[in-house]
Amino acid sequence: MKEIKITTPLNDNIIKKLNAGDRVYITGTIYTARDAAHKRMVDSLKNGEGLPFDINNSIIYYVGPCPPKPGQVIGSAGPTTSYRMDDYTPILLKVGLKGMIGKGNRSKKVINSIVENNCVYFVAIGGAGALISSCIKSSEIIAYEDLGAEAIRKLYVEDLPVIVAIDSKGNNLYDVSLKNQE
Amino acid sequence: MRKINVSEIIDKVKEMCIKANYELGEDVLKKLQDAKDKEQSHIGKDILDKLILNANISKEKQMPMCQDTGMAVFFVEVGQDIYIEGGNLTEAINEGVRQGYKEGFLRKSVVNDPIIRKNTMDNTPAIIHYDLVDGDRLKISFTPKGFGSENMSGLKMLKPSDGIEGIKKFVLDVVKNAGANPCPPIVVGVGIGGTMEKACILAKKALFRKIGEYSSIKHIKKLEKELLDEINKTGIGPQGLGGDVTALSVNIEVFPTHIAGLPVAVNINCHAARHIEIEL
Numbered sequence: 001m002k003e004i005k006i007t008t009p010l011n012d013n014i015i016k017k018l019n020a021g022d023r024v025y026i027t028g029t030i031y032t033a034r035d036a037a038h039k040r041m042v043d044s045l046k047n048g049e050g051l052p053f054d055i056n057n058s059i060i061y062y063v064g065p066c067p068p069k070p071g072q073v074i075g076s077a078g079p080t081t082s083y084r085m086d087d088y089t090p091i092l093l094k095v096g097l098k099g100m101i102g103k104g105n106r107s108k109k110v111i112n113s114i115v116e117n118n119c120v121y122f123v124a125i126g127g128a129g130a131l132i133s134s135c136i137k138s139s140e141i142i143a144y145e146d147l148g149a150e151a152i153r154k155l156y157v158e159d160l161p162v163i164v165a166i167d168s169k170g171n172n173l174y175d176v177s178l179k180n181q182e
Numbered sequence: 183m184r185k186i187n188v189s190e191i192i193d194k195v196k197e198m199c200i201k202a203n204y205e206l207g208e209d210v211l212k213k214l215q216d217a218k219d220k221e222q223s224h225i226g227k228d229i230l231d232k233l234i235l236n237a238n239i240s241k242e243k244q245m246p247m248c249q250d251t252g253m254a255v256f257f258v259e260v261g262q263d264i265y266i267e268g269g270n271l272t273e274a275i276n277e278g279v280r281q282g283y284k285e286g287f288l289r290k291s292v293v294n295d296p297i298i299r300k301n302t303m304d305n306t307p308a309i310i311h312y313d314l315v316d317g318d319r320l321k322i323s324f325t326p327k328g329f330g331s332e333n334m335s336g337l338k339m340l341k342p343s344d345g346i347e348g349i350k351k352f353v354l355d356v357v358k359n360a361g362a363n364p365c366p367p368i369v370v371g372v373g374i375g376g377t378m379e380k381a382c383i384l385a386k387k388a389l390f391r392k393i394g395e396y397s398s399i400k401h402i403k404k405l406e407k408e409l410l411d412e413i414n415k416t417g418i419g420p421q422g423l424g425g426d427v428t429a430l431s432v433n434i435e436v437f438p439t440h441i442a443g444l445p446v447a448v449n450i451n452c453h454a455a456r457h458i459e460i461e462l
Contacts, residue, residue, distance in 0.1 A: 063249065064291070066251060066287055066289040076251075080250070080330065104422065125229055127233065127452055128236040129246060129248045131232060149291065165423075176424045
């Protein structure tokens with residue numbers, strides 16, 4: 001199992017090198033969005049409006065963090081379950097999103113869209129919110145503030161630990177455990 | 183008649199909300215350590231190691247171990263010889279939640295209406311189950327229930343003829359279908375018997391039991407052990423990425439039921455099996 005350090009924004013060369021099962025440490029800017037924010041972004045696109053950040057080559061982290069204590073950058077910030085975003089994801093991948101961080105398996109439609117658009121799906125450790133928050137160096141709400149925990153945040157992360165779950169070739173780490181169940 | 187003032191209840195509930203989210207119980211920590219020793223998968227072992235590290239960081243820094251600080255669920259045993267003074271018990275519990283989630287910097291995850299979905303911004307209302315019991319004590323048990331795992335729960339009205347095998351198959355089906363989503367290694371709460379809603383409440387109540395403690399009923403304890411064994415053979419593993427440890431515990435609660443029915447409810451909890459209780 002390889003350990004790879006990458007920096008954002010992503011590009012086709014970085015993505016090509018990532019294989020399911022690789023342990024990856026991400027440094028750079030990423031954006032947060034979960035259920036309600038996804039719905040709004042996709043509605044905006046359908047209405048011909050723009051998105052609140054430049055989605056090209058970007059990574060979205062599915063997280064709804066806890067509020068920060070005084071002096072803290074962000075509260076606990078572990079991944080939320082990704083399948084709830086499945087209906088929206090292919091639309092975002094089509095307009096330039098390159099990577100996602102969440103937890104749990106994705107639908108066939110999303111996996112096909114990951115392959116078609118040369119993208120990558122990472123998983124972070126579900127529940128490890130305190131540990132992950134220590135990798136987040138800055139956090140700023142940039143859109144949908146009224147959604148509270150679900151607002152879109154721009155994060156700067158250093159060595160955020162994730163695992164490649166679905167690579168750009170469509171290899172899926174979850175298939176291993178599914179095979180064991182047969 | 184013993185008097186308890188609501189202000190005391192509010193303060194205790196506030197403390198419980200914060201402590202349950204910041205400090206993982208010793209029972210769960212010990213099971214995670216056992217799981218790490220048992221796990222053969224390298225990724226699985228590494229994940230379990232990081233989960234223990236995460237619990238240590240949250241306790242040390244006094245911050246939530248998980249960002250999903252849950253919907254507040256309570257089981258309250260009210261001694262029938264208590265007089266609650268100064269206000270209403272349900273409102274006192276909700277006020278404790280309001281203060282605890284604010285002062286503890288916990289995430290507010292409750293929306294006011296399941297369809298309109300506007301955040302109530304204070305994590306209320308809480309879900310409260312009351313039991314009227316003998317005596318003059320007030321026992322409050324609390325869990326902040328995350329929905330990554332709650333969403334993966336299930337209910338089935340089995341036929342009496344489905345029996346133990348039917349129960350086992352249903353529990354395993356729910357766990358397999360849940361896969362990685364509920365953040366394994368999970369705790370599986372199972373409610374068997376009663377009516378439809380009673381089975382669900384039993385399954386939730388089962389999650390409050392100390393991890394590693396079996397049912398006091400002999401044939402139910404046997405079923406808990408067998409189910410835990412079968413769940414761990416599925417290979418789902420920590421975070422669903424394959425391995426030997428899929429569940430830390432299977433806790434079953436039972437209740438008498440109707441001649442025509444066999445309700446079975448499965449309520450899943452993530453590895454952060456947070457629960458805390460106090461008695462006033």
